[in-house]
Every structure is written in C-alpha cells, then in structure tokens.
Amino acid sequence: MSEVTAELAEVMVELAALDDPRTRAVNERHGDDHGVNLGKLRALAKRLKTQHELASGLWKTEDSAARLLAILICRPKAFTRDELDGMVRGTRTPKVHDWLVNYVVKKSPHSEELRLSWSADPDPVVASAGWALTAERVAKKPESLDLPGLLDVIEAEMRDAPPRLQWEMNHCLARIGIERAEHRARAIGIGERLEVLKDYPTSPGCTSPFAPVWITEMVRRQQDA
Structure with missing residues (x-):
C-alpha cells in the first residue's frame, strides 16, 4: 500500500467519524448527502494542507464529504480542462458543485474556455x-x-x-x-x-x-x- 493510499484510508475513516446524523438531516433538506460539519471539515483541510494527489484520491471515492475535502486541499491550476469538465459533469449535489466552481474552476487557467463551453x-x-x-x-x-x-x-x-x-x-x-x-x-x-x-x-x-x-x-x- 502506497503512502497516499494509506493516508486516503485514514482520512476516509476520519470523515466517517465526523458524520453526524443531525447535520446529515439538515443537509438532505437542501439536496446534499453528507453529514460532516463544514467547520470541522475546514479544520481537517487546514491540518492536511495542500495535497493534490490525496485530493485526487478523495474525489474518486465519489463521497460528497470526501469531495468537499478534496476541493479544499487540491491545487486548482493542476487540473486539465478535460478533468474539470468531467468533474463538473459528475457532480450533482449542490454544495460540491458550488465549491467546485467557486474554489477550483474560477482559479483555473481553463475557466474562460469552460465558461463558453458550459x-x-x-x-x-x-x-x-x-x-x-x-x-x-x-x-x-x-x-x-x-x-x-x-x-x-x-x-x-x-x-x-x-x-x-x-x-x-x-x-x-x-x-x-x-x-x-x-x-x-x-x-x-x-x-x-x-x-x-x-x-x-x-x-x-x-x-x-x-x-x-x-x-x-x-x-x-x-x-x-
């Protein structure tokens, strides 16, 4: 098991421990499907710092909390145009979609090309x-x-x-x-x-x-x- 794979497994366990049923119930009313308090999620991201490879692994899990965390620790300019296009097309929940566009796509050198396309x-x-x-x-x-x-x-x-x-x-x-x-x-x-x-x-x-x-x-x- 690689170091990144091991860290990904550890982070997913930590996210699961942060999942709160009451938070999930509130989020589900707004179309989201995770139960992690966003303040706690940001604190975890601050501890992890920028780790683009880990962010890519978190995104691939398709778990909403993991994807929100991925957005916070990725390098927005490292994504290709096709990667961003696929990420937006594969994102359905409002919070992940909103963060992806505002925290990642807007900082990308491909943002204007994607704006015209989308x-x-x-x-x-x-x-x-x-x-x-x-x-x-x-x-x-x-x-x-x-x-x-x-x-x-x-x-x-x-x-x-x-x-x-x-x-x-x-x-x-x-x-x-x-x-x-x-x-x-x-x-x-x-x-x-x-x-x-x-x-x-x-x-x-x-x-x-x-x-x-x-x-x-x-x-x-x-x-x-």
Missing part, C-alpha cells in the same frame, strides 16, 4: 456552472462580454429554467445591474417582469436574491461607502 450546455447543472463563471466575469472582467445579449438570453429563458440554472442566471442578471449603470434599468425591469425568486425566504439582515431588490441594495451600499 453556458449553452443542454445539461442545466453544467450550464449553471457556465453562468456562474459569466457572473464572475461581469464583476471582474466585463471587457468583450455582450451584456445586452446576455440580458436577452436571461429575459427569454430564466423564468422557465431549472432551479440551479435559474439561480445562476438570476445571479448574472443582478451582477449586470449592480456593476453596469448603463444596463441597470433594464436589469431591474427584467427582474420585475419575470418575478424570479421574488418570494424567496430571506433571513433577517440578509438581502433578498430577487434581482430588483438585490441590485438596489448593493448599489446603495456602494454609494454609501
């Missing part, structure tokens, strides 16, 4: 990853993006999109409205007409994901800063 993918989960990357570009590098064209697609498709894809399209809509004053009125108007996430339950002190409210509040904060 955004129009027939698989709505894969497409949602493309839209998440597009929202990131709107915020950080909007040059060469066809923002009116993006708004056209959002206006035509967001209302009837599957939930995860709809969420990321709405995020992109809000990001355009927040970052680009010249498109703000149209972004708010689209949100008001489509009413996507208008009734989404929002905790006290948090901003609603309903685009008109989200845009207005974030712009207000920018102006007050």
Whole structure:
C-alpha cells in the first residue's frame, strides 16, 4: 500500500467519524448527502494542507464529504480542462458543485474556455456552472462580454429554467445591474417582469436574491461607502 493510499484510508475513516446524523438531516433538506460539519471539515483541510494527489484520491471515492475535502486541499491550476469538465459533469449535489466552481474552476487557467463551453450546455447543472463563471466575469472582467445579449438570453429563458440554472442566471442578471449603470434599468425591469425568486425566504439582515431588490441594495451600499 502506497503512502497516499494509506493516508486516503485514514482520512476516509476520519470523515466517517465526523458524520453526524443531525447535520446529515439538515443537509438532505437542501439536496446534499453528507453529514460532516463544514467547520470541522475546514479544520481537517487546514491540518492536511495542500495535497493534490490525496485530493485526487478523495474525489474518486465519489463521497460528497470526501469531495468537499478534496476541493479544499487540491491545487486548482493542476487540473486539465478535460478533468474539470468531467468533474463538473459528475457532480450533482449542490454544495460540491458550488465549491467546485467557486474554489477550483474560477482559479483555473481553463475557466474562460469552460465558461463558453458550459453556458449553452443542454445539461442545466453544467450550464449553471457556465453562468456562474459569466457572473464572475461581469464583476471582474466585463471587457468583450455582450451584456445586452446576455440580458436577452436571461429575459427569454430564466423564468422557465431549472432551479440551479435559474439561480445562476438570476445571479448574472443582478451582477449586470449592480456593476453596469448603463444596463441597470433594464436589469431591474427584467427582474420585475419575470418575478424570479421574488418570494424567496430571506433571513433577517440578509438581502433578498430577487434581482430588483438585490441590485438596489448593493448599489446603495456602494454609494454609501
């Protein structure tokens, strides 16, 4: 047994010991299938530090807690474009998908190529990853993006999109409205007409994901800063 294989076995035993039925029950209500407290998972990742080979082994187990840990200890730039494409296509649970896109794909030199490939993918989960990357570009590098064209697609498709894809399209809509004053009125108007996430339950002190409210509040904060 190699050193990495032995460590993988040890880590899987430790993850199993961290599994809590109450945490699992809460996570399952949100579509996730693991019972490990994320604070404890991050503490384990901090102890292990970056270990890309171990991360690859953890990912291959297909266990959600192991995959979350893999994301935290991998080297994002070490994955090839095809590896990332396969990882996103093989990820169904929301938390693993969210972390994979935000902690790994966004840091990859292949992110723009994947954004273009994924955004129009027939698989709505894969497409949602493309839209998440597009929202990131709107915020950080909007040059060469066809923002009116993006708004056209959002206006035509967001209302009837599957939930995860709809969420990321709405995020992109809000990001355009927040970052680009010249498109703000149209972004708010689209949100008001489509009413996507208008009734989404929002905790006290948090901003609603309903685009008109989200845009207005974030712009207000920018102006007050």
